[in-house]
Amino acid sequence: MIKSILSSFYPAPLNTKPREWLRASVGACAGVLVTSLVCQYFYGLELTLHLIGPVGASAVLLFAVSTGALAQPWSIVGSYFVATLAALIAVHLFGHSFPSASFAAGLAIAAMCVFRCLHPPGGAVALCVVLSQTDLAPLGLQVFCPVMLNAGILLGCALVFNNLTGVRYPKAHVNPSAEINHTKDIPPFERIGFNSDDLDAALADVGEFVDVTREDLESIIRSTEKHALRRSMGDIQASHIMSKDVLSGTPQTTIKEAVRTLMHHHIKTLPVLNDDKHIVGIVSLTDIIKHPVATRSTGLSGVFGFKKKTLLKDIMHAPVTCVTTTAHIVELIPLLSKQGLHCIPVLQDDVFVGVVTQTDLIAALHRDLIVHLH
Structure with missing residues (x-):
């Protein structure tokens, strides 16, 4: 029992190479630096210090796991916006306190789910706005300006850096494969094996948040099928x-x-x-x-x-x-x-x-x- 519990703490192996680790590290460093300098230029050092924490957390997602569902552009822009709105509502109702901050974080998560922009640093944005009584709170609705500025600058850095270093960002939405003869038949590869409905049912069975896009998940499963088929068929070449x-x-x-x-x-x-x-x-x-x-x-x-x-x-x-x-x-x-x-x-x-x-x-x-x- 104890051994089983302890084994759950053992880190899972990474499927990425050290070169990718270095690329993500350099990108996050550059993104946080540029964002903080721009925010400081417009809003001063004190306000920037209050908001830089969520930026660091977002940088991990945007540069290290940029293909994930939580790292897409709408996720960061939408989450920062609804989290700030949730924080302002919490401050209006309960003032500046830890219960108010807790309420803001919960409200932000619910709103992010509703608007399909789940992004963990959004919870941190809500906490920062609620717990800052001297720099952020007095701004009122104008607090959206520095918050969204940070989101926009970091996103811009991710768009430029990731694509320049060979990582396609944002993740393109792949349209379902169409039947090549333009008939109502489903594609041949979906007639035998799993199809889109099966994948939807499997995701519904999980019933939890999965930080992978639906398109990526389908691609992984089909790639697994291909490697299994290649192994079973031996070395038959063109x-x-x-x-x-x-x-x-x-x-x-x-x-x-x-x-x-x-x-x-x-x-x-x-x-x-x-x-x-x-x-x-x-x-x-x-x-x-x-x-x-x-x-x-x-x-x-x-x-x-x-x-x-x-x-x-x-x-x-x-x-x-x-x-x-x-x-x-x-x-x-x-x-x-x-x-x-x-x-x-x-x-x-x-x-x-x-x-x-x-x-x-x-x-x-x-x-x-x-x-x-x-």
């Missing part, structure tokens, strides 16, 4: 399943020639290569059909009779999504399903050596299934 005898065109190939090749060999896409066998584009039947050459004529047959020699370089897609010969089959699955690609060019030392088609992928998955069943 070079093992790709088609090597691949028809291709050049930028100077005409649409008429491309259509003839696609129709004769019953294929849907045609890689476009330069003289050095480097892929410079890709063309599909859909691209040709959508092109004015086809729409001004009578379907695909009209392309053959079109007088102007439109070249593939005029309609090809570039740049092209490619993989190397060592790419694992698990990396190919989302490319050929989520993104709706019919084939993926395979490169070796930047030279085109083949393609992996949806048919190639299905055959490989079928073979792997047979092996596991036996």
